[in-house]
Amino acid sequence: MRAKGPTLYEVAERAGVSIATVSRVARGLGQISLETRTRVLAAIDDLNYHPSHFGRALVKRQHGTLGIVFPGLRGPYYSEVIHGFEVEAIAAGMSLLILGAEHLPSADAQVLGMADRADGLAIMGGTIGDALIQRLARRDVPIVTMARAKLPGIPNVRVDNYASTLALVTHLIHEHGYRRLEFVGNIVGAPDALERWRGFERAHRDAGLDPPSEPLSSAFEHTSGMQAALHILDLPERPRAIVCGNDEIASGMTSTLAAVGVRVPHEIAVTGWDNSPFARYTTPPLTTIAQPARALGQQTATMLLALIARNGDVEEEVVLSTEPIIRASCGCRFDPSTRFAIVNRQPNSHKEGAIIDELVLA
Amino acid sequence: MRAKGPTLYEVAERAGVSIATVSRVARGLGQISLETRTRVLAAIDDLNYHPSHFGRALVKRQHGTLGIVFPGLRGPYYSEVIHGFEVEAIAAGMSLLILGAEHLPSADAQVLGMADRADGLAIMGGTIGDALIQRLARRDVPIVTMARAKLPGIPNVRVDNYASTLALVTHLIHEHGYRRLEFVGNIVGAPDALERWRGFERAHRDAGLDPPSEPLSSAFEHTSGMQAALHILDLPERPRAIVCGNDEIASGMTSTLAAVGVRVPHEIAVTGWDNSPFARYTTPPLTTIAQPARALGQQTATMLLALIARNGDVEEEVVLSTEPIIRASCGCRFDPSTRFAIVNRQPNSHKEGAIIDELVLA
């Protein structure tokens, strides 16, 4: 047991005042004469007094803490989201409680426990069952969900997975003339991926093509992308382009294709999702879709804070926009014009609204 | 203000017992007759009672929370460390409070605040000034530092940066015969990097060579590595090998060198540090040094937990071992023998203790 620090009483005794006065001085409010203030301050300093979070929390009935539960810390995406969330939380004077639920045997119990350690909870993706979320909401714990479909009565913030995927796949079909495409990535329990798949399907139908009947299943990791590449090479009919559920899959895909001598994008084009930091530096640079991961976290924190303060005016749902980043892996080409590291950001020659963002090296 | 939930008193009244009995039933201890137990349980259920963390924390004088402060969430390294830390914390029934201090205006104040919201603190790297750490320690808050030099009286866990760098650089000098090397990476405020530089220096002296007078300064990011590459190309005398402070720098380095037509490793060899997930998949695959990031986090949590429990037998310092991972970017070559994705893990032909860990593709 940790040695207990000095309390209001001990400071009060030393300063020869009441605990109320010490409390006021410690928080710098109330009318205090200069004389007693300095005396109390001296006592606080002498005793190295620090107000107990316990006592405060008990009477204020708030923890000063925001909780966020997410699948796991793997990959740059979650890091970014959490970072955005943290920035807002800290700015509002709140601490951040995190829970990576993926690996946990009893995630539900943990979330329940977290619910009464935090003033509000942000719940990410499909980590937690809807039933539990609803239950928590009925307990009156402020909740906002993120990166998933909205639940009735619970504020939600997500990213537009559908429209940008539709745009990207349309780009592949219409501008590049690809006819046979595959989608790689698990869509069960992954709301984001499901929407991407829907955009993929829709682009086909819009172009009068038949999409594959189902996605090629794959975890969202590099090695899974490698396995998927092998699987695709064994397919009776080779696709001309592969739309991957995220950048890691795409990266595993291209490196494996290259390793077995298939040229990307000349023989098979590959695209990713997320615009991860490394996407710009793969060979070839990855055409992908940028999503505002940081902003997702920030927006969620902002809404959660508002919900806690019961400001009332908390938007029920916000969806952040995404944009295709056209690089070389889809088959686009560039005119290098400078010696090094110039990042062009100009209207895409192919499609309105898309962006050419390519590292140009002479 | 959140609607307050039912308290012990209300449950007690409904069940017709005292609050002490409810408390005992709720925690499942003490001798309670079956009859009252079921009655109390029913009342708890009816009212949807959940014990207040505030009340509990106040009387038990513990938060049930571990805090970890680290620079930022960027890159796979920190994610891994934190994940390891979290696994242990959760397993011990503790919640996890995190604080990314890098971007904060008043990191010190935040850490101070965290200190009385958590039962113990893990402090990573050089994020927080030694003075503050000592001050916290004097406040009797359990602290263990990590990924940095040990402070007197404060348990520390770190990774061996020196020996493996020495081994790797010796490999470059002795096995490959490189004579002119550079080290890239900032060593100020980065205890880990400083140790790596020392290993680099030592390898030179052991071989009777003069090391460069100082490291080439660079942030630990991809783009900084790119800039460093340009700088190196402008040097009067080109190095034969470049030892980078981490994998991101190395990755930026190789991609830029390749882009300007310098062949890696044939003209310039490059090595990294960390054995990041992507290191295996760069072109050429990156020779680097693996450090047990996850284990670092776990070990830290374990020691912190022990320290809190005052088990006494908490080791004062543990240093985790690292190992060079020899791939192709240092100039080593391989005999591909299988069609795909076989990871060989066999004794290095070059040097005792090093490891060949290469993705072999036919």
Add this chain to the structure above:
DNA sequence: CCGCGCACTGTAAACGTTTACGGCGATTGA
């Protein structure tokens, strides 16, 4: 000289638990 407001400070009641201690019947042993 009286009373009033003002600046300052103290009293005490919350906040919701845990737990030492004691009480009360019923059982048991002598």
Add this chain to the structure above:
DNA sequence: TCAATCGCCGTAAACGTTTACAGTGCGCGG
């Protein structure tokens, strides 16, 4: 039969704050 034990449960005192309320003493206008 009486005391000791045991099982069960209630009383009340912490734990360390905040804050409504109630004083003080003092200056000042009437």
